[in-house]
Amino acid sequence: MEQVxxxxxxxxxQVIKLVNPHPQALRTEIERFLGSDRFPDDVLLFYFTGHGALDNATGMQLYLSTYKELRLLRGGSWYHDPKVCRSANRFRDRADLRYNFVGFRAACSAPSTLYK
Known part of the structure; x- marks a missing residue:
């Protein structure tokens, strides 16, 4: 990206590249970049990727999720959306959340042979 x-x-x-900066250094550079010494026809490109932290020992990027691990949710209900009211419905959401409209519930009348 820098070379392009x-x-x-x-x-x-002009490219200013900050790799794994301290938060204060990042704030200072952003303030300088967006400072008052700009002209109305200046072209500014601010490209920020905050995917995680760079491990200086291995040179690898650690990607961190802002949410806890996602879990598979099965089923739905009429309360949420009639289109998803089926046992085959699947979607993902945060593992720490609970809903009253997720999970399949089935009810049916007993066979007529039980009433005789």
């Missing part, structure tokens, strides 16, 4: 943005044929942007 700096390419003179594609835009010749």
């Amino acid at each position: 943005l700096q390419d003179k044929a594609l835009g010749n942007f």
Whole structure:
């Protein structure tokens, strides 16, 4: 990305790259970037990826979810949406949440032979 943005044929942007910065350093650089020394016709590109933390020992990116692990939810109900009121309905959501409209419930009348 950095090389593409700096390419003179594609835009010749000045690139400021912060790798695994301390939060205060990131705030300071963003404030400087968006500072008052800009002109109305300046082109600014702010590209931020906050996928996790860079492990300096291995050079690998650790991707962190903002939510707890997702779980598979089965079934639905008329309360939520009639289209999902079937046992085959599946979707995913956070494992720490509970709903009163998830889970399949079945009710049927007893066979007539039990009434005789």
